[in-house]
C-alpha cells in the first residue's frame with residue numbers, strides 16, 4: 001500500500017537561491033539539515049524550475065523507495081558523457097565527495113549514447129548499487145532505466161540533466177541549475193544590450209538535443225524573446241555543446257548572413273568560446289559588432305569577458321555533489337525530499353566578473 005504524500009515535511013534548508021524564478025529549495029552544509037515542519041512549496045511556486053517541479057504525481061501513487069543504511073550505501077552514478085570540461089568536473093566532484101564521506105561509488109559513462117545509458121544503469125543495479133544518480137543523455141529515452149530501478153524500489157536521483165518522467169513516481173528528486181531561469185537571464189541580457197535596435201538578429205547555438213538542459217535553456221530564452229517581440233531568430237542550430245563544432249557553425253552563419261548577426265546565444269561556454277573565435281576570424285569586434293552570451297561560468301570564459309571577446313555568461317556550476325549527497329543522507333534518514341533542488345546561478349559580465357570569479361571552474 002503506497003501512501004500518497006499530500007504534504008511533504010521538508011528539510012529546513014539553507015536557501016541559497018538568489019533567483020527570483022528559482023522556486024526550488026536548495027540543500028547546503030555538511031550534515032543533514034534539521035527537519036522543519038513547513039509546507040512543501042506547491043509546484044507552481046517553483047516558477048522557472050523547468051519541468052522538474054511541474055509534474056507532481058497528480059493521480060499515480062508515489063513509489064515506495066527502499067533506502068539503504070549509510071553503512072550499506074553504494075551509489076551508482078550514470079554519467080551522460082565526459083565530452084566537456086563541465087561533465088569531467090561534475091564526475092570528479094561526485095567521486096571526491098563520496099571518498100570524503102567514506103561511501104562506495106561506481107561511476108559509468110554513457111559517452112552520449114542514450115541506449116547505452118540504459119544498460120549502464122542495469123549494470124549498476126547488477127553490481128549492487130542501492131541508490132542511483134543519473135545525468136540523463138535524453139530526458140525521454142532514460143525512462144526504461146527508471147522503470148528498472150522503480151521495480152526494485154531503488155531510489156533514483158536525477159542530476160544536472162533531468163527526466164521527463166514524474167517526480168516521486170519515476171525518480172525521487174532532481175538537483176540542477178534552473179535552466180529556464182538561465183535562458184531568461186540570457187534573453188534579458190541581450191535585450192538590454194540591444195535596446196537601441198528595432199530588430200535584434202539572433203543566432204541560437206544549442207546544446208545536445210534531447211537534454212532537459214537544452215530544452216529549458218531555449219524555453220526561457222524564447223519566453224523573453226516572445227515578450228520583447230523584436231528578436232529575429234536568423235539561426236537556431238545545435239553544435240552539441242562542442243567548441244569546435246560551434247566555431248564551424250558560427251563561421252557558416254556569419255558567411256551566409258554577411259556578418260549580420262547582432263547576438264549569439266550559446267547554450268554553454270564551450271560553444272561561446274568557439275563562436276568568439278569565428279567572430280574574431282570574420283573581423284567582428286565583440287561587444288561592438290556582435291554580442292556573445294554563454295552559460296556555465298568557466299574560468300576561461302571569465303578571462304574572455306575581461307578581455308572583451310565574450311560578452312556575458314550565466315554561472316551553472318558542475319560542483320554540487322555535496323548537495324546531492326546531503327539529499328541521499330536525508331532520504332536515508334527518512335526525510336521526505338522535495339521534487340526539485342535548484343542550484344544558484346548568477347549572470348556574469350564585465351561589470352561583475354571579478355566579484356564572481358570564485359564561482360568558476
Ligand code: GZL
Nearest residue numbers: 084086160161213241268296
Ligand atoms: C548543465 C549541463 C550542461 C552544461 C554543459 O547541467 O548538463 O552540459 O551546461 C554540459 O557545458 O555539456
